[in-house]
Amino acid sequence: MEIYNNHKRLFGAAIILFIALTMFAAILPALNEEKTSTPLPGSKALTADETAGKGIFIREGCIACHTQQVRDVDMDKVWGSRPGIAADYARIRRTDVWRNTAMLMGSERTGPDLTNIGLRQSSQDWHLLHLYNPRSVVEQSIMPAYSWLFEVKDYAFPGDVVLHVPDEYRKGITGQIVATKEALQLVAYLKSLKQTALPDGKPTPIFLYGKDVKESGTGKAGTANKASAPQFDGAALYTANCSSCHQPNGEGLVGAFPPLKGSKVVLDDNPEVQITIVMKGYSGRISEGYGVMPPVGINNNLKPEEVAAIINHERSSWGNNAKQVTADQVKKIIASFKTDNSKTAK
Incomplete structure (x- = not known):
């Protein structure tokens, strides 16, 4: 064929074929995906500091050990309330005409998935301590320390965020350990990572390959024991929501997070203050x-029964022996928040 003897026609045909294939295999599907996968109504674009923090996240190699994808398999339930969908990533746009925005879904889980870390762990102090020395909050952590994101000053200036590092991790440092702007930006990005709730009417994806839960029956096969109410494991809920700061032994971290072991608040027969702190957070110390303790109960959408289970675990562990609370007490106190807010509004 003459086309093989004419380099202009040969290269021209190759270019046309390449453009056609690119259009049908890449560009048109991408444009269609943009139309069908719009950002979820409750999602928010990253702020300037969060965007800068994302760049630091990439620069420091965090993507090598952490994913940002909740797969539709049962083992991923610990990372989010539902499997991820395309709309979760719809706000990730090109940086400019020449550069594409980095997708940080990752492929390795040497460390935990971060899709919902902004809700799982919303304490700025915890994140800063974890960056400075991960072993200070998670004893078995293998994550490297990012101490270069902090500086030591003789005196802290107004506006400085001082890090309260336990003595055993200060390594002889006598000055004030202060978070740099980059450390604060990285934490701002981590705290922005929250799984957005799906709008009403949109089907929630399911987790696959879960364990079959068989209801216990007392009679005919398949008849559930309706008399048994669901039980909540206070120890497991404490581990998931509280132990990273207050520690598994309830002793907290000196100078960082207060102890629950022997705490006057925990041992008080009236649980109102303890429930209020769990639900609304606390900055009084x-x-x-x-x-500042974040509002763990609200952030993590804890049910009254779950809050009661956590509080009862704290009241009966590490030598504590306080009066147990009921879910109804928790509901009553939570309801009082709404009453107080309505009075304040008037």
Whole structure:
């Protein structure tokens, strides 16, 4: 064929074929995906600091050990309330005409998945301590320390975020350990990673390959024991929501997170203060060197029964022996929050 003897026609045909294939195999499917996978209504674009933090996340190699994808398999339930969908990543746009935005879904889980870390762990103080020395909050952690994201000053200036590092991890440092702007930006990005709730009417993806849960029956096969109410494991809920700061032994971290072992709040027969702190957070001990506790109950959508289970675990562990609380007590106190808010609004 003459086309093989004419390099202009040969290369021209090759270019046309390449463009056609690119259009049908890449560009048109991508445009169609953009139309069908719009951002979820409750999602938010990253702020300037969060965007800068994302760049630091990439620069420091965090993507090598952490994923940001909740797969539709049962083992991924610990990372999010539902499997991820394309719309979860719809706000990831090109940086500019020449550069594409990095997708940080990852492929390795040497460390835990971070899809929902902003809700699982919303404490800025915890994240900063974890970056400075991961072993200070998670004893068995193999994550490297990012101490270069902090600086030591003789005196902290107004506006500085001082890190309250336990003595055993200060390594002889006598000054104030202060978070740099980059450390704060990285934490801002981590705290922005939250799984957005699906709008009403949209089917929720299911987790596959889960364990078959067989209901126990007392009579005919397949008849469930309706008399048995669901039980919540307070120890497991404490581990998932509280132990990273207050530690598995309830002793907290000196100068960082207060102890629950022997705590007056935990041992009080009236659970109102303890329930309020779990649901609304607390900042009353900043003067003692402790950070702000986030509203764990609200952030993690804890049910009254789950809050009661956590509180009862705290009240009966590590030598504590306080009066147990019921889910109804928790519901009553949570309902009082709404009453107080309505009075304040008036």
